[in-house]
Amino acid sequence: SQQGEEDPQALSIQEGENATMNCSYKTSINNLQWYRQNSGRGLVHLILIRSNEREKHSGRLRVTLDTSKKSSSLLITASRAADTASYFCATAAGNKLTFGGGTRVLVKP
Amino acid sequence: DAGITQSPRHKVTETGTPVTLRCHQTENHRYMYWYRQDPGHGLRLIHYSYGVKDTDKGEVSDGYSVSRSKTEDFLLTLESATSSQTSVYFCAISAPSGDTGELFFGEGSRLTVL
Numbered sequence: 001s002q003q004g005e006e007d008p009q010a011l012s013i014q015e016g017e018n019a020t021m022n023c024s025y026k027t028s029i030n031n032l033q034w035y036r037q038n039s040g041r042g043l044v045h046l047i048l049i050r051s052n053e054r055e056k057h058s059g060r061l062r063v064t065l066d067t068s069k070k071s072s073s074l075l076i077t078a079s080r081a082a083d084t085a086s087y088f089c090a091t092a093a094g095n096k097l098t099f100g101g102g103t104r105v106l107v108k109p
Numbered sequence: 110d111a112g113i114t115q116s117p118r119h120k121v122t123e124t125g126t127p128v129t130l131r132c133h134q135t136e137n138h139r140y141m142y143w144y145r146q147d148p149g150h151g152l153r154l155i156h157y158s159y160g161v162k163d164t165d166k167g168e169v170s171d172g173y174s175v176s177r178s179k180t181e182d183f184l185l186t187l188e189s190a191t192s193s194q195t196s197v198y199f200c201a202i203s204a205p206s207g208d209t210g211e212l213f214f215g216e217g218s219r220l221t222v223l
Contacts, residue, residue, distance in 0.1 A: 030209060042199060042214035043152070088151060092209035095140065095159060096167065101151040 004032075004089040004100030012106045019076040021103040023089030024069075030092045032065055034074050037086045037102070046074075046087075079107045112136050115200050115215040123223050128187040130218050132200030134180075140203040141183040142212065143167075143175065145196040152199065158183055190222045 007022045023032070031050045035043040049056045049065045049072065056063045062075040076083055084107045090097040112135030122128055132141060140159055144152040144167075154167030156175040164175050172194060174186045187194055197219050201212040 033211065035212075040217075042216045043201075043212070045211040045213070048211060090212075095165075095209055096154060096157065097142075097209055097212055098154065098168075099144075099152040101149065 004091050004098065006087070006089055006100045006103045008103060009101070010104045010106075012108065013079055015079060015081055015107055015109050017079055019079050019083070019105055019107070021074050021087055021105070023072045023074070023100055025072075025089075025091045025100075026070065027091075027093065029067075030094075032063075032072050033090045033092065033097065034061075034063060034072075035088045035090060035099075037088065039085075043088065076105075079105075081107050081109045083107045113200060113202055113213060113215040115198075115218045117218060118216065119219045121221045121223065122190055124191060125189050128190050128220065128222075130185040130198055130200075130220070132183045132185070132215060134183075134202050136202060136204070136213070137180060138202040138204040138213075139180075141177065142201040142203070143173075143183065143185045144199045144201065145169065145194075146199060146217075147196050155185065155198075187220075190220075192222050194220065195222045196220060 004023045004025045033048045034046040037043045047058045060077045065072045086102045088102045090099045114133045116131045142157040143155040153169045158164045158177040176184045197217045200215040203212045
């Protein structure tokens with residue numbers, strides 16, 4: 001079973017546009033993390049937001065967390081072709097990270 | 110890049126044969142994880158280790174065993190491979206401080222069981 005579920009499953013945008021993807025989860029968490037995976041590669045950590053935080057920024061990334069709704073969103077602003085990848089949310093509880101199914105993002109030049 | 114090496118990177122084997130995947134780290138991190146990635150399922154945790162000789166099961170541990178005799182090495186063994194174990198396997202490491210922190214992933218091992 002997956003703790004996190006991303007929405008949408010796939011997203012296609014033009015370069016320069018913003019990309020937003022959402023993650024919903026079911027149980028209490030310590031933190032929530034977002035990762036990026038380029039085709040055929042390992043996952044790369046993007047950002048971590050703790051359960052007592054509501055919003056966090058890192059460069060062109062903005063993450064929000066609403067623990068009352070058990071949901072998070074990842075916003076990528078001013079997207080670039082290099083942002084084409086799959087994005088995964090992961091929820092941390094205890095010593096484990098549980099990943100969602102991911103959102104495939106295609107940024108067209 | 111975090112010093113994580115997975116081997117082999119690609120393997121084709123037959124049903125019923127044993128397979129061992131190796132994860133080697135140079136970061137001296139305490140926690141190590143094995144995940145499998147399949148279309149439609151994202152990444153699912155197989156086993157993890159929180160120290161030498163200390164391991165625990167994840168959500169899809171049936172058919173897999175692990176061993177960690179040294180901090181730097183975490184082995185995943187399929188005692189008798191089945192076609193359902195065809196997948197991409199990722200090793201990850203973490204040095205959490207209080208809660209589960211950032212994971213660093215290897216490049217993956219693609220296993221095909223015929």
